[in-house]
Amino acid sequence: MPDDFERMWSDLAPIGRSARTGGYFRQPFLSAERELADWFLEQCVSRGLEVETDAFGNVVAWWRGGGVVSHLRVHEPSEPGPKGDSLPTSAGILTGSHLDSVLDGGAYDGPLGVVSALAAIDELRRRGFLPTRPIGVGVFVEEEGSRFGLACLGSRLATGAMSWESARELSDRDGVRLGDVLEGGSSSLLAGVGTFVELHVEQGRDLVDRAAAVGVASEIWPHGRYRFDFAGQANHAGTTRMVDRKDPMLTYAMTALAANKQARLVDQRATFGRIEVAPNGTNAVPSRVTAWLDARASSDASLGDLVETITRQALERAERDGTSLEVTAESVSASVAFDPALAAAVAADHADGDWPIVPTAAGHDAGILSAAGIPSAMLFVRNPTGISHSPEEHAEVPDCLVGVHALADTLERLAR
Structure with a gap:
């Protein structure tokens, strides 16, 4: 054998x-x-x-x-x-x-x-x-x-x-x-x-x-995959003042940090492991960022609470950044x-x-x-x-x- x-x-x-x-x-x-x-x-x-x-x-x-x-x-x-x-x-x-x-x-x-x-x-x-x-x-x-x-x-x-x-x-x-x-x-x-x-x-x-x-x-x-669609306004990286930007990358970055913090606080799992950016140029403020969250928790209720908290914080940040956010649950396994x-x-x-x-x-x-x-x-x-x-x-x-x-x-x- x-x-x-x-x-x-x-x-x-x-x-x-x-x-x-x-x-x-x-x-x-x-x-x-x-x-x-x-x-x-x-x-x-x-x-x-x-x-x-x-x-x-x-x-x-x-x-x-x-x-x-x-x-x-x-x-x-x-x-x-x-x-x-x-x-x-x-x-x-x-x-x-x-x-x-x-x-x-x-x-x-x-x-x-x-x-x-x-x-x-x-x-x-x-x-x-x-x-x-x-x-x-x-x-x-x-x-x-x-x-x-x-x-x-x-x-x-x-x-x-x-x-x-x-x-x-x-x-x-x-x-x-x-x-x-x-x-x-x-x-x-x-x-x-x-x-x-x-x-x-x-x-x-x-x-x-x-x-x-x-x-x-x-x-x-239980675990799930969630698509976060952040939308903003494309603009010139050099000529656009920081105060005038509607940058979805900033909203995404804060969301990734928030997911990490919230998961650590309750000993669960939250990972942004995939991201797509448009127009994906070095010298351009992006117009769109799409990111996928993998979230896992010790119970169905804990998973729901974790994703709800991350989403709420992301929406609050989007409002401050002048961007928008849509969240889609692509798959959830109990x-x-x-x-x-x-x-x-x-x-x-x-x-x-x-x-x-x-x-x-x-x-x-x-x-x-x-x-x-x-x-x-x-x-x-x-x-x-x-x-x-x-x-x-x-x-x-x-x-x-x-x-x-x-x-x-x-x-x-x-x-x-």
Whole structure:
């Protein structure tokens, strides 16, 4: 199993990696991410797994317990979805994650869960285990929202949490609509899924502080993405007196500082990580600044209070600056509490004792499936740097192998 994991990881390492920064650019439906998708299908074929796809590019590959099958059936996105004996005959256990990345992201966020899922099936086969319930390995598209702006887009579409009619109008930074990339339609990909278990690199230092290689998720904090449109008056940077300016950049700058202060005061999270400026000239007062706020909090009420306070302070500053502001909630995900009995069962009775159960402020496909009524759990693998969404994101191979064993143990328990 170590050789299996390390070989697969080595295969993925160069795909989509920037020679300049060392980070990854694996945006959905572009060349690097599609190369990873092809790699995944090849791995499934080599293991004799039955592959199903939906109209949105999500994929599930099923192991039904009979060893290596002699054929493969792939449902193309244009087809209505799996029917008849192509669905699990009893509630299946799904694992997996995603293969896309944030812009200039790390190697582990997403792909670690996919590689570990394949390695866990290899491990179960070596043990001679034959599941009485089907085990699937899934890959959801556009989990990060790095191209079309909505996180967990693939799983939202697969669960019906978002309609295709709304999703197809989403566009990337070049103006390409999702409807121009996909034909779309509907999905029955998850119809036979009874439980979802997602393995993920930890995005923080909780496990480092606990000296634990693996942990189990208790909950996902609520989070949202909000677009702040600041408007002012374009003017000459040299000839316009400071007192005469209507500069939206000043309003934005104060808002970014206010967001930082308010989040620190209540120990929550607020980040302006993306900004667009028009006309974006060095010698011009801008006419427009568009900025995106990522806000996260320990409860739904706390998230609402945080965004309301930031917005109020921004509007007050806009009035003083002679500018204007419109705020649009582009996506908001409510808090998710994972089934405590399932989390306890996943965490319990391992060779090294029970794994710790910890919360996370990062969004995941597991949260979308849980909210859709599919019992879900998450395993985290220790990240020694605590850094994520960055080229410095990391996990040590021995910890990754512990994660594979923990996932295999979990799948074995659930699939008996």
